Amino acid sequence: TAAVARVSRGPAELLGRALFVRPDGSYEGGLGGRPERDRTAADEAGALLAEGRTGAFTLPEDPDLTVFVESSVPPPRMIVFGAVDFAAALARTGKFLGYHVTVCDARPVFATRLRFPEADEIVVDWPHRYLRQTETDARTVLCVLTHDAKFDVPLLEEALRLPVAFVGAMGSRRTHEDRTRRLREVGLTDRELARLRSPIGLDLGARTPEETALSIAAEIVAARRGGTGVPLTGSGTPIHREEGAGAHAAA
Amino acid sequence: TAAVARVSRGPAELLGRALFVRPDGSYEGGLGGRPERDRTAADEAGALLAEGRTGAFTLPEDPDLTVFVESSVPPPRMIVFGAVDFAAALARTGKFLGYHVTVCDARPVFATRLRFPEADEIVVDWPHRYLRQTETDARTVLCVLTHDAKFDVPLLEEALRLPVAFVGAMGSRRTHEDRTRRLREVGLTDRELARLRSPIGLDLGARTPEETALSIAAEIVAARRGGTGVPLTGSGTPIHREEGAGAHAAA
Numbered sequence: 001t002a003a004v005a006r007v008s009r010g011p012a013e014l015l016g017r018a019l020f021v022r023p024d025g026s027y028e029g030g031l032g033g034r035p036e037r038d039r040t041a042a043d044e045a046g047a048l049l050a051e052g053r054t055g056a057f058t059l060p061e062d063p064d065l066t067v068f069v070e071s072s073v074p075p076p077r078m079i080v081f082g083a084v085d086f087a088a089a090l091a092r093t094g095k096f097l098g099y100h101v102t103v104c105d106a107r108p109v110f111a112t113r114l115r116f117p118e119a120d121e122i123v124v125d126w127p128h129r130y131l132r133q134t135e136t137d138a139r140t141v142l143c144v145l146t147h148d149a150k151f152d153v154p155l156l157e158e159a160l161r162l163p164v165a166f167v168g169a170m171g172s173r174r175t176h177e178d179r180t181r182r183l184r185e186v187g188l189t190d191r192e193l194a195r196l197r198s199p200i201g202l203d204l205g206a207r208t209p210e211e212t213a214l215s216i217a218a219e220i221v222a223a224r225r226g227g228t229g230v231p232l233t234g235s236g237t238p239i240h241r242e243e244g245a246g247a248h249a250a251a
Numbered sequence: 252t253a254a255v256a257r258v259s260r261g262p263a264e265l266l267g268r269a270l271f272v273r274p275d276g277s278y279e280g281g282l283g284g285r286p287e288r289d290r291t292a293a294d295e296a297g298a299l300l301a302e303g304r305t306g307a308f309t310l311p312e313d314p315d316l317t318v319f320v321e322s323s324v325p326p327p328r329m330i331v332f333g334a335v336d337f338a339a340a341l342a343r344t345g346k347f348l349g350y351h352v353t354v355c356d357a358r359p360v361f362a363t364r365l366r367f368p369e370a371d372e373i374v375v376d377w378p379h380r381y382l383r384q385t386e387t388d389a390r391t392v393l394c395v396l397t398h399d400a401k402f403d404v405p406l407l408e409e410a411l412r413l414p415v416a417f418v419g420a421m422g423s424r425r426t427h428e429d430r431t432r433r434l435r436e437v438g439l440t441d442r443e444l445a446r447l448r449s450p451i452g453l454d455l456g457a458r459t460p461e462e463t464a465l466s467i468a469a470e471i472v473a474a475r476r477g478g479t480g481v482p483l484t485g486s487g488t489p490i491h492r493e494e495g496a497g498a499h500a501a502a
Contacts, residue, residue, distance in 0.1 A: 092347065095353050096340075199483040202453070203478025205468055210348050218455055218469040219482055225456025228479040231470055232450040 001073050004119060005045035007054065007198065009066035014113045021045040021069075028231055042168050045069045050247075075100045076139035076165070076221075080119075081127040081155055082146035083110035089213035090143060097217060098139070104130045106151065128154035136164050144169035153182045160192045166223050168200030168216065202229045252264060256296035257379060259307065272296040272320075273433060276298035277422035286315065296320045319396055326351045327416070329471075331370075332378040332406060333397035337421075340464035342370045343466035351391070355381045355404065364401050379405035387415050392471050395420035404433045411443045417474050418468065419451030453480045 006018040013032065019042055020028045027042040037059060039096040044057045044067070052073035058066050065138035078094040080087050084104035095118050103120040111113060111124045123130055127146065136142075142159050146152050147170060156179070159167045170178065176198045201215035202222065220228050257269040268283045278293040278500040286420065295318070296307045298370055303324040310316050331338050334356035334409060345352040346369050353372040354472070356362035362375045374381055387393075393410050397403050398421060410418045422430065427449045434444060451474065452466035472479050 004281065043407055082435045089347075093465075096343065096347070096463070099458075144488070167374065197484045201483050202473075202480050203483050204472040204480065205478035206472060207476060208349075211472045211476070214344075214348070214465065214469055214472060215478075215483075218453065218480075219464060221455040221457060221462045222453075225458060225462070227454045227456035228465075229453050229455065229469075229482060231448065231473070231480060232452050232466075233448045243490050 001049070003045045003049040003069050003071045005067050005069045006138045006238060008068035010062070010064055014065065019045060022233050023049060030061070031065075031067070034165070038167060041067055042059060046164075049073070052143055054223075076141070077102065077136060078141045078143065079104060079136075080130055081105070081131075082148075082153070082170075083107065083112075083115060083122075084145050085146070086209045086212050087145055088116055089209040090119070091116055093213045093217040094141075095120075097221070102110050102134075104148075123199070126154075127151050128158050129156045131155060131162075136162055138163055138165060140164040141166040143166070143216060145200075147171055147175065149182055152179055155188065156183055157188060158194050160188055166197065167195055168197035168219065171198060173199075175237070190207065197223070239250055252300070253300060254281075254296045254300040254320050254322045256292055256318050256320045258316060259319035261313070261315055265316065270296060274300060276307060282316075282318070284313075292318055300324070304427070314333055327392070328353065329392045329394065330355060330382070330385070330386060330387075332356070332382075332393070332395045332402070334358065334363075334366060334373075335396050335398070335422075337460045337463050339369070339458040340366055341467055342367055344464045344468040345392075346371075348397055348472070353385075356397075359418065377405075378402050379409050382406060382409045382413075387413055388417060391418040394467060395501040396451075398422055398426065400430060400433060403430055408435055408437050408439060410440055413445050417471055418446055419448035419470065421451050422449060424450075438496065448474070452473070 001023050002249050003021040004018055006016060006020060012124055017032045020027050021042050025046050030038050031041055040059055048055050048069045049071045052071055054070050056066055056068045066142060075098055079102045080090055081104050083103055091101045091103055102121040102123060103111060103116045103119045104125060105124045108124045112183035113122055116122055142164055144152055144155060146218045147214055148230060182195060190237045202213060202218045204214045204215040206212040252274050252449045254272040255269055256272060257267060258265045265283045269291060270280045272278045272293050276297050281289050290476050291310055297322045300322045303322055306363050307319045308318055326349050329350035330353045332339055332355050332417055334354055342352045342354055352370045353374055354362060354367050354370045355374040355376060355378055357377045359375045364373055367373055384502050393415055396404060400485055405440055431444060453469045455462060455466040455467045457463040
C-alpha cells in the first residue's frame with residue numbers, strides 16, 4: 001500500500017517530480033519546492049491513499065501546480081472458513097465484488113483447487129490457527145461456514161477480537177444459540193458478541209448455493225455501505241450512490 | 252421443455268421402457284403395461300416437470316416398479332434493457348443465478364459483444380418492440396436500466412401487462428414519479444403499476460456497478476423466494492432453505 005504523487009501541471013522544471021507516500025505519512029522524494037510544501041502534499045496524498053483513491057489536488061499556496069496521486073492498495077480480503085458446498089459460490093461472489101478470496105479448512109480432501117477454482121488461495125489448516133497468523137485489516141471480511149463448534153468456537157474467539165470489517169457465521173437458530181453460549185463460556189463479552197452476524201446473510205429465502213452466496217455478499221455490502229437490505233421500491237433511496245456524492249441519484 | 256420417465260427398477264422385461272411427457276400432459280411411448288398406468292405415470296412425471304424437477308416415483312398399484320423422471324427445462328430468462336455500464340455486472344450476476352441473459356438496447360454502439368462478454372444474447376432493437384415479439388414466461392425477469400422515458404414508458408407499458416416473474420426499473424425518486432405519471436397517462440392501472448419494482452434493487456447502499464448488480468439480483472431472489480431482505484441476524488430464519496423442506500435449518 002503506497003501512493004505516488006506527481007506534478008502533472010505547473011512550471012516545466014517541476015513537471016514529473018514526485019513523492020512516494022506511505023500509509024504512516026512518511027514520504028520520499030520531493031516536488032522541487034520548499035520542504036513544507038512536500039509535507040502538505042504528502043498529507044493530501046495520504047488522505048487519498050487512506051481511501052484507496054486515485055485523484056488530483058492543487059495546493060492553496062500554489063494554485064498553478066496540480067499534483068496527481070495514484071494510490072496502490074491491495075484488494076480487501078475475504079476469508080471463507082469451511083470448504084463446504086456453499087463456499088465455492090461464495091468465493092465466486094467475493095471475486096465479483098473485488099475481494100482477494102482465501103478458503104481455509106482443516107480437511108485436505110475438501111480444501112482443494114478442484115473444488116474452488118476461483119479462489120485466490122486455498123489453505124489447509126485449522127481455521128483459528130490460520131487466522132491467528134495471517135494478516136487482516138479493517139476491510140477484511142470473515143465468513144464462517146463450518147457449522148461445527150469444534151472449529152467455530154476457537155475461530156470466532158479470535159475473529160471477534162480482530163478489528164476486521166465483518167464477521168459472519170452460518171447456522172440455524174439452535175446452532176447460533178449453542179455457539180453464543182460456548183463463546184460466552186470462553187470469555188467473549190456482549191460487545192464482542194454483538195459484532196457477530198449470525199445467521200450470516202440477508203433474508204432472501206435463499207435455496208441454492210448461488211442464492212445463499214448472494215445473500216451473504218449482499219449483507220457484506222450493506223454492512224460496508226450502511227444499507228438496510230429492504231427493497232428500494234417506495235423508499236425513495238437511490239440504488240446507486242456515487243462515490244463521495246452521498247445519497248445522490250443516478251438518474 | 253419435456254420429461255423422460257423411464258422404468259429404473261422392476262421386472263427385467265420392463266426395465267428401460269420410457270414415456271416422453273410434454274408440459275400439456277400429452278405423451279408418447281409406454282411403460283409396457285396397461286394404458287391407464289401410462290396415463291397415471293405421465294401425470295406424475297408432468298407434476299415433476301411443472302416444477303422443473305428430476306426425481307423418481309412408484310405407482311400405488313405397482314409398488315415394485317420405480318419410474319425415474321428426468322425433466323429438461325430451459326433456464327429462465329433475464330432480459331436487461333439498456334446497455335448501460337451497470338448492465339455488464341448485472342448480466343454476470345444473472346448468469347451466476349442460472350438465467351439465460353439477454354441484453355437489449357436500440358443503440359448499436361452500446362449493445363456489443365465486447366461490452367457484454369457474459370450475456371447469452373445481445374439484441375439491437377427498440378426495447379418495447381423486442382419485448383412484444385420475444386417469448387417470456389412466469390419465470391422471466393425484466394430489468395429496465397434505460398433511464399429514459401422515450402424507451403421506458405412504451406417498454407413498461409408492455410412489461411407490466413405480461414405474466415412475468417419480475418419487472419424492475421432503475422431511477423431516482425424523481426424519475427420514478429415522472430415515469431409513474433406517464434404510465435398512468437398511457438392507461439396503466441394501479442394494479443399493473445403496483446407490480447413495478449422501482450427503484451430496482453434492495454437498499455445495500457451500493458456504489459460500484461458490481462454492488463448495484465448484487466442489489467438487483469438480491470431483490471430478484473427475495474421476490475422469487477419470499478424473502479424480506481433484512482439481515483438474518485437475530486431473526487432466527489435460516490439463510491438456506493432446503494428445496495421442498497420449507498423453513499428447514501441447514502445446520
